[in-house]
Amino acid sequence: MQTVKNSKEHPTAEVIYATLKPLYPELSLGTVYRNLNVLASNGDILRLQTDVPSACFDGRLDDHLHMVCDICNKVVDVECDVKNLTAKCLNIPTPHKILEAKISLRGICENCIKTPQQTTMN
Amino acid sequence: MQTVKNSKEHPTAEVIYATLKPLYPELSLGTVYRNLNVLASNGDILRLQTDVPSACFDGRLDDHLHMVCDICNKVVDVECDVKNLTAKCLNIPTPHKILEAKISLRGICENCIKTPQQTTMN
DNA sequence: TCAAACACAGTAACGATTACTATTATCGGT
DNA sequence: ACCGATAATAGTAATCGTTACTGTGTTTGA
Numbered sequence: 001m002q003t004v005k006n007s008k009e010h011p012t013a014e015v016i017y018a019t020l021k022p023l024y025p026e027l028s029l030g031t032v033y034r035n036l037n038v039l040a041s042n043g044d045i046l047r048l049q050t051d052v053p054s055a056c057f058d059g060r061l062d063d064h065l066h067m068v069c070d071i072c073n074k075v076v077d078v079e080c081d082v083k084n085l086t087a088k089c090l091n092i093p094t095p096h097k098i099l100e101a102k103i104s105l106r107g108i109c110e111n112c113i114k115t116p117q118q119t120t121m122n
Numbered sequence: 123m124q125t126v127k128n129s130k131e132h133p134t135a136e137v138i139y140a141t142l143k144p145l146y147p148e149l150s151l152g153t154v155y156r157n158l159n160v161l162a163s164n165g166d167i168l169r170l171q172t173d174v175p176s177a178c179f180d181g182r183l184d185d186h187l188h189m190v191c192d193i194c195n196k197v198v199d200v201e202c203d204v205k206n207l208t209a210k211c212l213n214i215p216t217p218h219k220i221l222e223a224k225i226s227l228r229g230i231c232e233n234c235i236k237t238p239q240q241t242t243m244n
Numbered sequence: 245t246c247a248a249a250c251a252c253a254g255t256a257a258c259g260a261t262t263a264c265t266a267t268t269a270t271c272g273g274t
Numbered sequence: 275a276c277c278g279a280t281a282a283t284a285g286t287a288a289t290c291g292t293t294a295c296t297g298t299g300t301t302t303g304a
Contacts, residue, residue: 013260013261014259026283026284026285028283028285028286029261029284029285030262030283031284033262034262034283037262049171049173049226053260053292055260055261065214067218070221078214079216080216085207085210085211088207088210092200092201092202094189094201095232096189096198096229096232097231098200098227098229099228099229099230100227100228100229101227101228102225102226102228103211103223103224103225104171104223104224104226105211105220105222106220106221107218107219107221107222108218108219109218109219110217113219134291135292148253149253150254150255151254152253152254152255152293152294153252153253155292156251156252175261175290176290176291177291
């Protein structure tokens, strides 16, 4: 199941299911969801918080952000010093205790900038 | 319907429905959702992106962030200079075009810090 | 006065996710 | 090797939040 983690993009549970189904024909969708949750709670993968209705997962654990493209709705990586950014949020003076800051981006991905008209919307 | 906006907290659609139902007994849940969407797309209210499964709304349009409490799961306001923080994100060098940065916080709210044991979890 | 446009209640439908159940595989001990 | 307990799974039902649909009443404007 760790093989799922090594998938390239930012797949949803359904995408992972569709990807693995041909390899393991009797794979169940429930199994995919369950194992993704286990991996995510173990910290082996990340569950991404985006605007898209279905949850996306990411095997990359190093510093980077995610941007959802307005055009193609894909999730792309944005390389940056996340710790530096989130540190500023954690230091906001407030009576509450801030433990984590999550930053998500929205915009237009490199691909859709180059090919402007195509509203692939898949 | 604008009266909904003036509600204090960060209500979900269901909460708004439950709040208004006694006042307008023949109110339908579909109406609440539809009007919240209209208000949100008009920019009159904000739709919050949090970890909690149901969408929360906020009538405050001025600069502030939101933090979800690990203990009580409530959404609380965090006062800060949002524009300053997001500006840093928008300036990240990347081949993509970043249009918006959304920051959400997680932590422990003032209330739960003061009364540590109660895992109200409502 | 009348008809087109609108808002709504009520309910059905939907998509993503979780829970449940029965079955199969795994493993440690005798 | 056998056996009971534990765990993982497939398959499916159920759930949750949300949206879409349908019929009805209400407003508006000529």
